[in-house]
Amino acid sequence: MNSIATTAARRERLTRWLPFLNWPRPDRALLVNEATAGVTVALMVIPQGVAYAALAGMPLITGIYAALFPALIAVLFSSSARLSVGPTALTSLLVGASLAPLAVPGSREWVSLAVWLTLLSGAMQVLLGAARFGWLLRLVNSPVLMGFTQGAAVLITLSQLPALLGFTGRSFSQALHGPAPDFIAIAFGLGSMAMLWAGKRFTPRFPTTMALVALSAALSFAVSYALRGGAVIGALPSGLPSFYLPMGLSWNDLGALLLPAFLVTLVSFLETASSAKVDNARAGKLWNENQDLIGQGLGKIASGLSGSFPTSSSFSRSAITLYAGAKS
Numbered sequence: 438m439n440s441i442a443t444t445a446a447r448r449e450r451l452t453r454w455l456p457f458l459n460w461p462r463p464d465r466a467l468l469v470n471e472a473t474a475g476v477t478v479a480l481m482v483i484p485q486g487v488a489y490a491a492l493a494g495m496p497l498i499t500g501i502y503a504a505l506f507p508a509l510i511a512v513l514f515s516s517s518a519r520l521s522v523g524p525t526a527l528t529s530l531l532v533g534a535s536l537a538p539l540a541v542p543g544s545r546e547w548v549s550l551a552v553w554l555t556l557l558s559g560a561m562q563v564l565l566g567a568a569r570f571g572w573l574l575r576l577v578n579s580p581v582l583m584g585f586t587q588g589a590a591v592l593i594t595l596s597q598l599p600a601l602l603g604f605t606g607r608s609f610s611q612a613l614h615g616p617a618p619d620f621i622a623i624a625f626g627l628g629s630m631a632m633l634w635a636g637k638r639f640t641p642r643f644p645t646t647m648a649l650v651a652l653s654a655a656l657s658f659a660v661s662y663a664l665r666g667g668a669v670i671g672a673l674p675s676g677l678p679s680f681y682l683p684m685g686l687s688w689n690d691l692g693a694l695l696l697p698a699f700l701v702t703l704v705s706f707l708e709t710a711s712s713a714k715v716d717n718a719r720a721g722k723l724w725n726e727n728q729d730l731i732g733q734g735l736g737k738i739a740s741g742l743s744g745s746f747p748t749s750s751s752f753s754r755s756a757i758t759l760y761a762g763a764k765s
Contacts, residue, residue, distance in 0.1 A: 456516050456728060474758050479504075480647045481754060482523050487670060489524035490746070492593065493532040494542030495551055497670060499745040500524050502678040507740040507748045515732025516725035517713040521754035522736050527704050528747045530593055535697035539690065548744065549683040550690065555741035556683075557698035562706065562734030571706075571726030600668075601626040621662060625653060681744030705749040709733055712755040 463471075482504045490500030504523035511522040532551055533542070540547040565571065602618055629649055636645025656662075663669045686694075709729055717724040733750065740748045 456514065456518065456725075456732075460518065477644065478521050478754050478758055480644065481757065482521070482751075484646065484650045485751075485754075486524045487673075489526060489529040492526065492596070493524075493529040493551065493746045494536065494547055495532070495746050496543060496548065498673045499548075499743075501673070502743045503740050503745040503748050505678065506743055507736040507745070510739040511732045511736030511748070513732070514728070514735050516728040517709075517716050517750075519716050519755065519758050520709065520712050520729075520750040521758050522733070522748055522750055523754070524746070525705075525708060525749040525751050526590075526593060527708060528701055528749045531697060531701050531704065532746050534592075535694070535700075539693060546684070550686075550694065551746045552681060552683040552741045552744060553686050553690070554694050554698055554701065555737050555745070555747045557694055558701040558705065558747050559734045559737030559741060561698060561702045562730045562737065564734075565702070566727045566730030566732075566734060569727045571730050601630075619667060621660065621665070621667060625656075629653060678743040678745070681742055683741075701747050705733060705737075705747065706730060708752065709750040712750050712752045716755065 483501060486500030486504050487497045488500070490497045490503075493500075508522045512518050512520070515522075532554060535554065536542075536547055536550050540550055565573070600622070602623055632649050632652075633645060636643055636648075657667070657669060663671075706726075706729075710726070713724050713726070713729055733748075736748050740746065
């Protein structure tokens with residue numbers, strides 16, 4: 438009996454640090470549900486990742502990199518296994534705003550600083566989780582997060598208005614004295630907004646985002662938008678991300694990144710909390726915030742070493758994961 442109790446206690450300690458050992462044994466039905474949920478979220482995160490990379494001032498391919506290894510590492514070491522980890526709007530906005538005074542967006546220096554920001558934030562989360570300080574983040578109440586979220590939404594909207602109105606690459610002041618706007622771009626932008634609104638309003642379970650990406654790509658090809666000089670994403674590098682080591686960091690840059698890294702840590706975990714509480718409530722279990730801190734932190738470190746920017750848990754993609762039938 439003592440040996441059985443010892444083995445059980447040892448396994449409990451092990452699964453506390455390696456939550457994936459408690460995953461259910463897969464069967465055919467489970468694998469079908471997991472595959473369906475995975476494909477659904479993957480088709481959604483690809484266009485989102487590219488858009489969020491642009492918002493963070495990073496090479497567009499890094500938005501897809503942020504949804505590969507970071508998502509795998511985070512789900513293996515998090516207690517909330519059904520959360521969708523990858524690039525999100527808030528963390529991308531924080532990256533862009535934090536690095537703007539330090540480097541030119543998209544430059545080698547910018548990418549290196551973004552990776553350092555990612556690694557610092559990930560290390561903070563791992564340390565907070567290992568020291569069991571997850572309860573500290575609960576002191577930030579919902580109204581604060583709501584205010585930050587709404588403010589970020591306004592800033593994101595304003596930053597994208599020039600492109601939406603056909604003034605890609607120009608500020609409003611430049612647009613007033615420059616050439617005429619791209620009316621095809623305006624049609625694409627306003628039409629996309631209308632389609633997204635209609636999808637959310639009338640068919641919330643329909644994959645409107647995926648349909649919109651496919652339709653807009655087909656229309657762009659049909660009207661030869663790229664040949665007309667229109668701004669398109671174009672070809673992205675193929676293959677998996679390679680191991681990335683950032684450039685050396687000066688003390689001045691380190692000091693400039695510490696506060697943004699803490700803000701990314703805070704906002705990222707509050708995003709995770711909003712999804713994890715729902716996920717664990719549906720599963721009928723208590724939320725282990727410390728383990729999720731560790732998992733999310735390790736995911737960020739994996740993102741940084743892939744040459745990408747900070748990841749977080751997406752509430753919308755996590756909801757789709759649950760609706761699609763994911764169990765683990």
